Amino acid sequence: MDAQESLNETGVLDTNDIFQAAESLLLPTAGLFTYVEANRLDVQIHKEKLLAAVKAIIEAKWGHLSAITGLDYPPHQEDGKSIEGMIEALYHFCNKAVIVTLRIRIPYNDPTIPSICSIVPVATLYERELMEMFGVEISGTPDPSRLLLPDDWPDGVYPLRKSFTGLPANKPMEQT
């Protein structure tokens, strides 16, 4: 709790109050709350509840959407059982030193998440990045076109998935 203590010392912020405000906003929609670091709260959330949760945060002006991170969990074998591939989308909201992350897990075979652009317009860029890099389908996003990848990039190839090691025409990515 070093970070929190030093913040209180400077008298600038009261991290606990900000955390409590976030918890009360997210309580109706969220699943599991986990305090992962002194200034971070992770909230597992079902994708149907995403819009309601984001709306609660934004309408209360609790904080701003700082980024959307994608994480890839490729299919693998565990105890002889095959585990399906998953994508996790992390919506990071910041208020002063506090970061609340809404975490949504979706399977490879149904990688759909509703768009939050109607609430947070700036999310369009982050959603487009998530779509082209991870192959997540964002339903209702205003502009589904490519943001960063070249125009001649093949369809269905998602570079930030762990299975991607390079385009067939090029040599695989160098591992050092």
Added chain:
Amino acid sequence: MTLPQKDKFIVPIGPQHPALKEPGHFEFSVDGETVTSASARLGYVHRGIEKGVEGRNWTQSMYTLERICGICSHSHATAFVLGVEQLARLEVPPRAQVIRSLVGELERIHSHLLWLGVAAHEGGFDTLFMYSWRDRETVMDLLEGLCGNRVNYSANIIGGVKIDVDSEQEKAIMKGIAFLEERTKYYMKVITTDETFLGRTRNVGIMTYEQAYSLGSVGPTARASGVAQDVRIDSPYAGYKYFPVNMILGSGGDLQARFVVRINDLFESYRLIREMVSNLPSGDIAVRAPRRIPAGETISRYEAPRGELFYFIKSNGGETPERVKVRTPSICNWSSVLVVAPGHKLADIPMLLSGIDPCFSCNDRMITIQKEGKTQTVSWNSIREYGIAYYRK
């Protein structure tokens, strides 16, 4: 934000364009001289660095990430190492933390002076451009004296810094800062009193507090609209725990306010640098870092010259990062230009674009080296061997 229009005439700008120094493609629909709608296509300098670091060890990743952007390279490296140190639970010595912030503030000065020149140039004020770039050499020399490099300073290592500040350098920094402060006073006078310049900036590109807040603007662009947001104050990191920063806010939200906020940012940086140099904590500058970083996830935020820089770092306990996500400040500020542009004259657009101090490389996070007109792709191993051989000599 589209105004009513009859026949649409689209002016495409870029990706290669004589007036823009970096590649980006914009389409502005115009009715006569007035812009009616705006759209952007980015990604021309995308290099796949986020994927690239997944195949490199933690130290190599730091150097790779530092190369995301040439202007705010120290911001990227520092944001990354602060996160990695958090994961590894390393206690970094205060002296190292303050030196990080010291280099960070020198970088902010160089970035803002660079921006002032570019913005003045876009406004047709080339004398100011040449003055500010000449003066920027002062801070570039300080950075070179301190780190050995003008760009990509490589001041950080995981666990601290690899440069120390001696009394000679302290003197040089104080002298350089005194000179720049005088010059900055002059620039403040120019941008607030010169009628020609005011004509290009006053009441141009107004972004209200509500717009700046809801569009998620960051850094000086947001602060010019009165949004009090500065990571150095909100969530102090590195040396800012010991040397608090004063919030620089503007009012009006027009281009003029963005100029004034950045110039005031410079004065605040000069004050911080003086305090840091005169009260530099003594002690070590680094602790030993493990090769493997313990498993976990962390988030590191850094106030880069353009605003909040966001790093999400995940380790699976190995020698390479599992995932590094970078969200750069420029990407947040794009939407502000695209929303504010309609209704302005096409001639105001270059000023509007430079008003957010866009950094295309930051956006695109883009590996190809251009040398003497030839494109040459150099493998990591050959660069590494070259580097080792170079320093053995």
